[in-house]
Amino acid sequence: MSLAARITAVRGSFDLDVDLEVPTGTVLALLGPNGSGKSTVLGCLAGLITPASAEITVAGRALAGLPPHRRGIGLLSQDALLFPHLSAADNVAFSPRSTGAGRRAARERAFYWLAEVDAVALADRRPGQLSGGQAQRVAIARALAAEPDLLLLDEPFAALDVDAAPAIRGLLRRVLKTGPTTVLVTHDPLDALALADHVAVLNDGRVVERGPTREVLSAPRTAFTARIAGLNLVAGTAVAEGLRTASGEVVSGLPAADVVPGEPAVAVFPPNAVAVYASDGEHRGSPRNTTDAVVAALEPHGPVIRVRAEGDGWANGLTADLTPAAVAELALEPGSAVTLSVKAATVAIHPAAAS
Numbered sequence: 001m002s003l004a005a006r007i008t009a010v011r012g013s014f015d016l017d018v019d020l021e022v023p024t025g026t027v028l029a030l031l032g033p034n035g036s037g038k039s040t041v042l043g044c045l046a047g048l049i050t051p052a053s054a055e056i057t058v059a060g061r062a063l064a065g066l067p068p069h070r071r072g073i074g075l076l077s078q079d080a081l082l083f084p085h086l087s088a089a090d091n092v093a094f095s096p097r098s099t100g101a102g103r104r105a106a107r108e109r110a111f112y113w114l115a116e117v118d119a120v121a122l123a124d125r126r127p128g129q130l131s132g133g134q135a136q137r138v139a140i141a142r143a144l145a146a147e148p149d150l151l152l153l154d155e156p157f158a159a160l161d162v163d164a165a166p167a168i169r170g171l172l173r174r175v176l177k178t179g180p181t182t183v184l185v186t187h188d189p190l191d192a193l194a195l196a197d198h199v200a201v202l203n204d205g206r207v208v209e210r211g212p213t214r215e216v217l218s219a220p221r222t223a224f225t226a227r228i229a230g231l232n233l234v235a236g237t238a239v240a241e242g243l244r245t246a247s248g249e250v251v252s253g254l255p256a257a258d259v260v261p262g263e264p265a266v267a268v269f270p271p272n273a274v275a276v277y278a279s280d281g282e283h284r285g286s287p288r289n290t291t292d293a294v295v296a297a298l299e300p301h302g303p304v305i306r307v308r309a310e311g312d313g314w315a316n317g318l319t320a321d322l323t324p325a326a327v328a329e330l331a332l333e334p335g336s337a338v339t340l341s342v343k344a345a346t347v348a349i350h351p352a353a354a355s
Ligand SMILES: Nc1ncnc2c1ncn2[C@@H]1O[C@H](COP(=O)(O)OP(=O)(O)OP(=O)(O)O)[C@@H](O)[C@H]1O
Pocket: 011, 012, 013, 014, 032, 033, 034, 035, 036, 037, 038, 039, 040, 041, 187
């Protein structure tokens, strides 16, 4: 059920004007800094905020003007917001019950979804007896048990502690593979990488960039997106020591807890983790994660110079931040041959959406 939306909204002195297209069954991440309008977009889609104007269709059905409960939308926010007086199973069964399912059918559907999120053992507990991560599992089951045409995720990991977040992120990645059309709001590019097929970058109420997640985040076309993303990304398949690229090179790094060997993954590291050496045939630095490249461009970036590299294999498109003095010492200019080296300890390996 694809989503098409064109929304304008005014909140005090803030105005929003966005259009979004999300193909059936895919995940769009809305990425942007605080106050850029992400929650306003979700609120308008969900029917919780009245827009100035809105055309919203899901699978050709017009939603604007419908009350929230008739939109066929599931909403998952930072906090699980479970009904405190109901057990986990009854919280999940509430969704199908509210759309007309009988008691037994609703309970069956609740247990199906509790099993999907590995929470059957929690079925009889009240929300007060659940940890934050457990409650969020139940909330995911509740959102999906409604079989929504459109799922809205509002910073779903923001309230979880750092230990719980990777498991929930992994769980969402699994259920979203075959899940409904989804809009994910986040300010964390890693969430977008893990879950989203496409991203739209919001700034000050406008979409400033959009496209396939990896493409946008690894080669941002606007300085604004580069500031948000600001990361080097190398895509491939997770292996024990890190990641193997499509051309067979291995990038060593530290896998996040939810990385599964053999599954799509990205290696992520900041530009200031990349060391640049003159290419004199001698590889210095760590022998791992060392590759030859050519300087494609040099751009001032605040107090540093950002060196953009091109080359065969994983060096292509990497950026490195150097001091002006280092750039002068190495006599770097476009076309200079260099060797790049990245310490494995600075490389994080994360699961990635498959596309
Ligand atoms: N009730 C309100 N009245 C007036 N202005 C509001 C109201 N709610 C939000 N705003 C303004 O609307 C703008 C967009 O807010 P919104 O919450 O959509 O941004 P966001 O990208 O979701 O931010 P965050 O990441 O902080 O949640 C902000 O400038 C905010 O100050």
